Amino acid sequence: MGAAPQSDGRGYGYKAAVAGLVPLLAGCQGSLSTLDPAGPSASLVAGLWWAMLIGAGLITAFVLILLAVAWRRPEGKGADERVWTLGLGVGFVMTVLVALVGYGFWVGERILPRDDGAVRVTAEARQWGWTFTQPGPDGALLETRDVLYVPAGVPFDIEITATDVIHSFWVPRLGGKMDAVPGRVNVARLMADAPGEHEGLCAEFCGIGHSVMRFTVVVYEPGAFPDLTVSGGDDE
Known part of the structure; x- marks a missing residue:
């Protein structure tokens, strides 16, 4: 009878290394x-x-x-x-x-904001939610809570502030963080490449409700503002 082939363990080491990389690579995607x-x-x-x-x-x-x-x-x-x-x-x-x-x-x-006619949006943070003011479908200012509506392919400057403690505005798939400081306005420039929805959150610990202080950025085709009576996005 022939001797069984011997393994030096390198194959197992390679497989173990690949298996260890899979969870790391999975973390490179997501909302x-x-x-x-x-x-x-x-x-x-x-x-x-x-x-x-x-x-x-x-x-x-x-x-x-x-x-x-x-x-x-x-x-x-x-x-x-x-x-x-x-x-x-x-x-x-x-x-x-x-x-x-x-x-x-x-x-x-x-990534610094420039004065070139970008859409202007305000984001006001509070424990534990967000109030956004943006141009509505008829051009008039529209106030929404925890939902921000912006057109795709158009830069928008977000004027960020807070009413109580320091918060931090962050939409990971659209740009970096920006602190929301009471009595001060910080400006961040963002733009979304295509229509869709992106999750945002407060990135600065602000109290017991910090973990639920999230919001949604709804990106729509220019000229096709969502019907809020259907989506229920305007919960003033």
Whole structure:
């Protein structure tokens, strides 16, 4: 009888590694995932996240390579210690960090609101809900609670404030966070690429009802404002 093939365990290790990655990859999508952008601002934020991940990976890999080289190098041989420390260690790390910081400033400048005729919306936070004021179907201002209506493909500036404590406005698939501070107005620029619904939430702990302080952004085709008598979105 022939001997049964022996396994060195590498196949099991590979399968285990793949199985461990599946839950991580599943977290890259979803209604609250910043890695599944649905607008230009969110795409910039996601790009910055990936750039930081790649930069951290490059630094980690470089350090591990240096450790391996130093470990295998014969004693008494090799470059001067200052070359390794300054020329490679400090120089490479600083190059990557400066590039990441520069890219971060560039992203921040790109998502700043500009005075170019964007749709103006106000968001007022309170414990534990949101009140939005936006242009309605006839152009008149419309106030809604916990539901924001915006047209697709059109930039909109959200003037964010609060009436009691500090909150934070965040729609992960449309852009970054912006604090809602009592007595102060902060402005965030967002835009949705296509019609649909996106979940938003308060990203700053604000009390016992913080976990339920959520809202919905309804994105509609320009010129096709939803019928609120059917959707029930206007609950003034």
